[in-house]
Amino acid sequence: MKSMKQLFLIPILMFSLNSLAQKNETMTNQDIVIKFLNGFNNPTQIKASLDLLAEDYKFKNPMIQLNSKTEFIALAKEIGAVVTGINITNIIENSDWVATFYIFKSSIPGLESNLASEWFRLENGIIKESHLIYDTSEWRKFYKQMKSK
Numbered sequence: 001m002k003s004m005k006q007l008f009l010i011p012i013l014m015f016s017l018n019s020l021a022q023k024n025e026t027m028t029n030q031d032i033v034i035k036f037l038n039g040f041n042n043p044t045q046i047k048a049s050l051d052l053l054a055e056d057y058k059f060k061n062p063m064i065q066l067n068s069k070t071e072f073i074a075l076a077k078e079i080g081a082v083v084t085g086i087n088i089t090n091i092i093e094n095s096d097w098v099a100t101f102y103i104f105k106s107s108i109p110g111l112e113s114n115l116a117s118e119w120f121r122l123e124n125g126i127i128k129e130s131h132l133i134y135d136t137s138e139w140r141k142f143y144k145q146m147k148s149k
Contacts (some may be wrong), residue, residue, distance in 0.1 A: 010084060027113045029122045030093040036120075036127060040079070040086045040104075050076065058129035062136045063143075096121050104134075111138055 027035070031053055039049025044143055050073060059066040059075070066072050083106055090101040098120045103113055114133035 012082065027125065028093060029096065029098050029120075029125075030091055032122060032125060032127065033098040033120050034088065037086050037088060037100065037118075040083055043080065045119065046076065052127050053078070054123070054126045054128045057127060059132070060130075061132040062134070082108055092143065096123065098122065108142060111142060 052137040057069045085105040088102045119134045
């Protein structure tokens, strides 16, 4: 009788351990956003970051509004040429929303360190939209100078 109980306990224990392992592999919305932003710190990880975006991803910042992942990828190539890193200082998750506060660094003289807040909405582990907020006054001057050259 005792060995019969053990025989039943082994599959139950194995199932329980397997379930726990699968739960640990599941990323939270916060984990997904961290992985996305970290891609801008390491060019070898940017593809993994962009894979976290929905095809109909919506991106908005004070200067631009994009309506697809394809449009954002084109922008990300430009961003990657000047952004040298993102340092998340605060992050919080509430249901489908993740709010971040971070410092992004750039290689542009006078714009080396920038404070930003970005709000992300996720569905089923995919980033559907984000709203980036930062002071664009100096950035606008930079872009204006670039266009005049």
